Amino acid sequence: MESTRQGTKAHGHRVTSEVGRLRTVLLHRPGAELKRLTPRNNDKLLFDGIPWVGRAQEEHDAFAQALRDRDVEVLYVTELLQQVLEYEGARARAIADTIDDNRWGDQLRRVVRGYLEDLDPEDLAQVLVAGLAHEELKTAHGLVYRLMDRLDFIIDPLPNLLFMRDNSAWIGDRVAVTSLAMPARRRESTLTGLIYAWHPRFAGVEPVYDPSLEHVEGGDVLLLCPGVIAVGTGERTTPAGVERLARQVFDAGLAHTVLAVPIMQERATMHLDTVCTMVDVDTVVMYPPIAHSLTAHTVTAANGDLRVEGPRPFLEAAAEAMGLDRLKVIDTGLDPVTAEREQWDDGNNTLAVGPRLAVAYERNIETNAHLEAAGIEVIRIGGSELGSGRGGPRCMSCPILRDEPR
Numbered sequence: 370m371e372s373t374r375q376g377t378k379a380h381g382h383r384v385t386s387e388v389g390r391l392r393t394v395l396l397h398r399p400g401a402e403l404k405r406l407t408p409r410n411n412d413k414l415l416f417d418g419i420p421w422v423g424r425a426q427e428e429h430d431a432f433a434q435a436l437r438d439r440d441v442e443v444l445y446v447t448e449l450l451q452q453v454l455e456y457e458g459a460r461a462r463a464i465a466d467t468i469d470d471n472r473w474g475d476q477l478r479r480v481v482r483g484y485l486e487d488l489d490p491e492d493l494a495q496v497l498v499a500g501l502a503h504e505e506l507k508t509a510h511g512l513v514y515r516l517m518d519r520l521d522f523i524i525d526p527l528p529n530l531l532f533m534r535d536n537s538a539w540i541g542d543r544v545a546v547t548s549l550a551m552p553a554r555r556r557e558s559t560l561t562g563l564i565y566a567w568h569p570r571f572a573g574v575e576p577v578y579d580p581s582l583e584h585v586e587g588g589d590v591l592l593l594c595p596g597v598i599a600v601g602t603g604e605r606t607t608p609a610g611v612e613r614l615a616r617q618v619f620d621a622g623l624a625h626t627v628l629a630v631p632i633m634q635e636r637a638t639m640h641l642d643t644v645c646t647m648v649d650v651d652t653v654v655m656y657p658p659i660a661h662s663l664t665a666h667t668v669t670a671a672n673g674d675l676r677v678e679g680p681r682p683f684l685e686a687a688a689e690a691m692g693l694d695r696l697k698v699i700d701t702g703l704d705p706v707t708a709e710r711e712q713w714d715d716g717n718n719t720l721a722v723g724p725r726l727a728v729a730y731e732r733n734i735e736t737n738a739h740l741e742a743a744g745i746e747v748i749r750i751g752g753s754e755l756g757s758g759r760g761g762p763r764c765m766s767c768p769i770l771r772d773e774p775r
């Protein structure tokens with residue numbers, strides 16, 4: 370394929386809320402990268418267990434099918450990646466980014482470069498996602514290669530690519546290619562960045578954020594309504610990241626208010642969407658113990674700088690910014706132990722397909738029952754294997770096109 374972007378077909382990309390009718394979503398069907406997980410590396414690779422890969426794929430296929438059944442177009446990141454790797458420029462960029470790894474010396478870098486350059490787009494995409502194990506690089510002999518642990522990776526796998534929400538997030542008609550905080554995930558946004566830069570489907574899209582900036586992860590970014598964005602700050606998105614994102618979206622005219630929401634810096638609540646997601650234009654589902662203690666600092670633009678007010682209770686600050694009398698919280702009414710168990714299993718991590726219609730893991734029986742009692746239609750999916758990486762339906766999806774919320 371020639372290295373120009375031809376044959377461009379117009380496809381929409383625009384997301385201004387969490388609940389407008391979902392039209393197009395970007396997913397990653399888990400594959401060989403999950404087979405790299407062992408008890409030696411799962412902590413570093415941010416998984417809490419060793420998933421049964423075949424079953425995880427079945428669960429993921431059922432998730433994708435549930436979305437297609439509701440007329441949502443499902444795009445797969447590996448397919449888009451393979452397509453952009455047909456372009457010489459994109460290939461060169463992908464290889465340059467991958468070999469820019471200072472754990473290797475010149476000798477090993479040269480060998481890896483040669484190895485990657487010989488791969489066709491399909492195999493190159495595969496290595497970029499699944500990584501490269503020591504034993505798979507048979508042509509290397511230098512010092513670094515000899516001294517490496519044989520069970521180590523030369524290119525680390527990306528098992529968390531499954532959680533497509535985190536490495537990019539659409540805000541209006543612009544995409545924020547995020548700056549991931551955990552070393553195990555950094556390479557993810559170089560892949561999504563490549564897709565947005567080269568795929569004809571995204572021709573003309575100018576990112577509003579890029580991975581060289583302060584840490585921001587998509588799981589922390591909640592589009593409360595057009596113009597209002599809540600951004601969690603805790604284990605992943607840093608306060609400096611929220612500040613930078615606020616500047617970027619204000620300058621681009623994509624929002625008028627950003628709410629900086631401190632969350633606990635621990636694994637169970639690594640992103641804002643692990644404790645709070647939206648299920649209707651004026652309704653959230655929230656982890657009960659924090660529903661009334663979460664706070665927000667309201668950030669707005671003021672004479673070329675930022676004005677910061679608060680902290681105030683999150684629900685109050687959000688309602689005011691959204692122009693609502695009240696932001697409703699669905700009372701999941703759980704006893705503290707069940708609440709903690711179901712939060713850990715991503716019970717609060719719902720993906721709205723439209724107002725009052727949400728995908729949720731079936732295992733969170735009590736949370737789902739309360740959602741239904743509150744009038745939310747719940748599309749249940751299995752997630753016993755997918756969930757071992759600590760992410761639910763919202764984490765696993767990057768909405769690219771939603772209707773305006775009504």
Ligand SMILES: NC(=[NH2+])NCCC[C@H](N)C(=O)O
Binds near residue numbers: 529534588642643759
């Ligand atoms: N948006 C989310 N809550 N994503 C969940 C990400 C889980 C992933 N294993 C990580 O630790 O990074």
